Amino acid sequence: MRPVRASEIGTYVYCRRAWWYQRQGLESANQGDLAAGTELHRRHGRQVLLAGLWRALALISLLTAIVLLTVYFTLRLL
Numbered sequence: 001m002r003p004v005r006a007s008e009i010g011t012y013v014y015c016r017r018a019w020w021y022q023r024q025g026l027e028s029a030n031q032g033d034l035a036a037g038t039e040l041h042r043r044h045g046r047q048v049l050l051a052g053l054w055r056a057l058a059l060i061s062l063l064t065a066i067v068l069l070t071v072y073f074t075l076r077l078l
Contacts, residue, residue, distance in 0.1 A: 012019040
């Protein structure tokens with residue numbers, strides 16, 4: 001008995017017929033749409049990663065500004 005992959009379970013839950021076709025080795029007729037969807041997900045993933053990097057950079061900049069202001073006002077009081 002071969003192991004069942006999580007993607008197979010997802011396919012079965014979404015559409016039993018698609019799962020059966022996949023088990024028979026039949027390829028989907030809409031390969032162009034599948035490729036376009038894959039590219040869309042890849043671009044979205046890059047955008048999400050870039051947004052996370054920008055957020056980290058903004059947080060580092062904010063913390064740096066707070067530290068510099070603290071040092072400035074501390075030295076000014078002395």
